[in-house]
Amino acid sequence: MTFRLLCGQPPSGLWPGPNLFEPGEAFGRLLQLPSLTGAFAFTVIAQLLAALVYIIGLRSAPLAALSRAGAGAGRPASGFAILGGNAKARFAVTAVALSHGIMVALMSMTPVHLHDHGASLAVVGITISLHVAGMFALSPVFGWLSDRTGRVPVLLAGQGMLLASLVLAWLAPHAMVTPSLILLGLGWSASIVSGSALLTDTLTAGERPAVQGVSDLIMNLTGAACGALAGPVLAVIGFPGLATAVIPLVAVIVVWTALRALPARSA
Incomplete structure (x- = not known):
C-alpha cells in the first residue's frame, strides 16, 4: 500500500x-x-x-484598528473562552469544522480511487477541477441566500448536498464520481458560507478576530484529521465504505440543528 x-x-x-x-x-x-x-x-x-x-x-490594518478601539477595555478574552460561553458560536464552529472534514475526507481519496481504477492524471485533474468549481463558483449565491432566507436553511441545504454526494459515492463509486465531487463542493460551499455568517452573527466586533482564529484552527485540524484517517479507511473498506463512514458527521450537524430549533418551537 x-x-x-x-x-x-x-x-x-x-x-x-x-x-x-x-x-x-x-x-x-x-x-x-x-x-x-x-x-x-x-x-x-x-x-x-x-x-x-x-x-x-x-x-489597511483592521485588526490593529480594532485593538486600538478596544484599548482600555482590559485584556480581551481568548477565542476558546468566548466559545465556552456562547452556545450559538460553538454550534457554528462545529458545523463549519465538520463540513470541512466531510469534504476533505472524500475529496482527498478521490484521486487515489480514480488512479487505482485506471484513470489518467488528466481525468483526475478534470474531476478535481469540477469539484473546486463547485466549492467556489456559487459562494456569492450562497451568501445572498444566507442573507435572504437565513443562515440555518442554507446550512441544511448544504448538508443535504453533502449527504447526496456521499450516497452517490457509496452507491455508484465509479460511474458517479464526478457528480458526487461536484455536489461535495457545492455542499461544502453552502455550509461554510452560511456557517461562517452564523458565527459572525453571534459575536461582537471585539470578539470576532479571536474566535475566527480559533474557528479556522479547529476547521483545519478537523480537515487534517479526516484527510489522514481517510487513507486507512479507504485501504480497509474501499471508497464506498469511506463515503458511508463519513455520513454520521452530516447526521451530527442535522440533529444538532434540530435540537437547537426545539426551544424556539415550544416558546
Whole structure:
C-alpha cells in the first residue's frame, strides 16, 4: 500500500491546481523531483507571489484598528473562552469544522480511487477541477441566500448536498464520481458560507478576530484529521465504505440543528 493511500493527500489549501498535475510532472522531471511533486513547485511560486501582494497591497490594518478601539477595555478574552460561553458560536464552529472534514475526507481519496481504477492524471485533474468549481463558483449565491432566507436553511441545504454526494459515492463509486465531487463542493460551499455568517452573527466586533482564529484552527485540524484517517479507511473498506463512514458527521450537524430549533418551537 502506498504512502499517500495510508496518509492521505495534502489539505485542500495546499494543492496545486489539479490541471497542473501533468505539466507539473514534466517540470518535475526537468528538476529531477520525485513523481507527482513537480506541480507543487508551481504552488510555491504562487504562495510567494501571494505573500508579496499581501505585504505590498494590504495597507489597511483592521485588526490593529480594532485593538486600538478596544484599548482600555482590559485584556480581551481568548477565542476558546468566548466559545465556552456562547452556545450559538460553538454550534457554528462545529458545523463549519465538520463540513470541512466531510469534504476533505472524500475529496482527498478521490484521486487515489480514480488512479487505482485506471484513470489518467488528466481525468483526475478534470474531476478535481469540477469539484473546486463547485466549492467556489456559487459562494456569492450562497451568501445572498444566507442573507435572504437565513443562515440555518442554507446550512441544511448544504448538508443535504453533502449527504447526496456521499450516497452517490457509496452507491455508484465509479460511474458517479464526478457528480458526487461536484455536489461535495457545492455542499461544502453552502455550509461554510452560511456557517461562517452564523458565527459572525453571534459575536461582537471585539470578539470576532479571536474566535475566527480559533474557528479556522479547529476547521483545519478537523480537515487534517479526516484527510489522514481517510487513507486507512479507504485501504480497509474501499471508497464506498469511506463515503458511508463519513455520513454520521452530516447526521451530527442535522440533529444538532434540530435540537437547537426545539426551544424556539415550544416558546
